[in-house]
Amino acid sequence: MKKAGSLFLILVFTFFSVFCSSADTTHAAANGDMQVQKLKQRGFKSPKFHKDAKKTQFKAQKQHKNVEYDVLATMNEDTKDVVLEVESTEKSQPEVYQVDIHEADGDLLVATFTDKATGKKYEVDNTKAKSNFAFVIPIGIVIGEALVAHLLAASLAIVVAGVTYVAATEIASKLRKEKRYEHYAATLNKAKTGMYIGPSLTYKQAKSKLKKGDVWSISKSLARKVAQGAGGNRIPIGPEIHNKDKNGKVKSGKYYYHYHTYNRAGGHSFY
Known part of the structure; x- marks a missing residue:
């Protein structure tokens, strides 16, 4: 039964990726500009939005405790997979996370971030209090989660119970x-x-x-x-x-x- 359910979801998302890829990029670009302004208000430097037939991206920089971070969130338009990459002068290699989104609507984000290098998973729910958050979740995710949330918003999409919906x-x-x-x-x-x-x-x-x-x-x-x-x-x-x-x-x-x-x-x- 579980296998059949998984196959159904694959078929649903295969179809869904086809019609999402045909969405009007003009509206998404205008909405991207609005999300850029919101990211600036949240302290990100030089946020840039890009969308084409293959991918949607948000790129920005942010400083935390005198360390500069370069953050890139990318959504594959065919599969709707989201990847977060974080670079800093503190680490020789960038942090790369696969992001499985469970809920996303505007600023709201509930997702699982999986470190591609170690396989370790981190659960993020920005609707909950973040006391000692930075000690549990890597700082790259703490910084990058906002970029992921605004990436979905700029794409004119929301996620409910793991299912993606387009405006x-x-x-x-x-x-x-x-x-x-x-x-x-x-x-x-x-x-x-x-x-x-x-x-x-x-x-x-x-x-x-x-x-x-x-x-x-x-x-x-x-x-x-x-x-x-x-x-x-x-x-x-x-x-x-x-x-x-x-x-x-x-x-x-x-x-x-x-x-x-x-x-x-x-x-x-x-x-």
């Missing part, structure tokens, strides 16, 4: 045009200002997913079908959009029309 603004129109699949897993970012699209789903999987989370479909009729099916074939609520506050003022962010099941149980059936 709908980047990929929705292409998926509608391709019509390769009709339904996808979806999620909102933690600020609830954007919707992100994940791996494809069958209609049966989409109905099941909607009972406990969000889905996105390539058309209005298909989104309605999912909400109706998940609600035991009862007429769904919608379409509706929550882009205004209680005073009628338009909220910041990008919002999408969606349906709910007849009793609003579960998540949003976006389109």
Whole structure:
């Protein structure tokens, strides 16, 4: 069973890497500029963002206790693998870490950093207090984790339970045009200002997913079908959009029309 589950994840990510690589790099570049400014505010020197068809990178320098560190975070666009490299005058060889991301959303990062030279693993969760953090985690990771978090943000991606989702603004129109699949897993970012699209789903999987989370479909009729099916074939609520506050003022962010099941149980059936 474990082997079958692993094979399923491989198939999901193989497909996902294909459609992520076609995302519009113009928006990512603009978002990269914004992440550059955030890194500067966090004390990084000369942060630089680069994105092409093969990789996405953030490079910067930071000083810690009078030691200068050169930090490079790279994401492979095909596999979505992330590698962190840290160089300093204190060590003759750079520290190189494979980064397995479990959760990432804006500044939030929960990940496992594996030292490629020794195989030693370090668990990082920047939502928790960091008392004596530097004594447990190598300083290269302490410095580099911020670069990894902003790398994901600049890529217009978030990670939830180990699954990568891309901003709908980047990929929705292409998926509608391709019509390769009709339904996808979806999620909102933690600020609830954007919707992100994940791996494809069958209609049966989409109905099941909607009972406990969000889905996105390539058309209005298909989104309605999912909400109706998940609600035991009862007429769904919608379409509706929550882009205004209680005073009628338009909220910041990008919002999408969606349906709910007849009793609003579960998540949003976006389109």
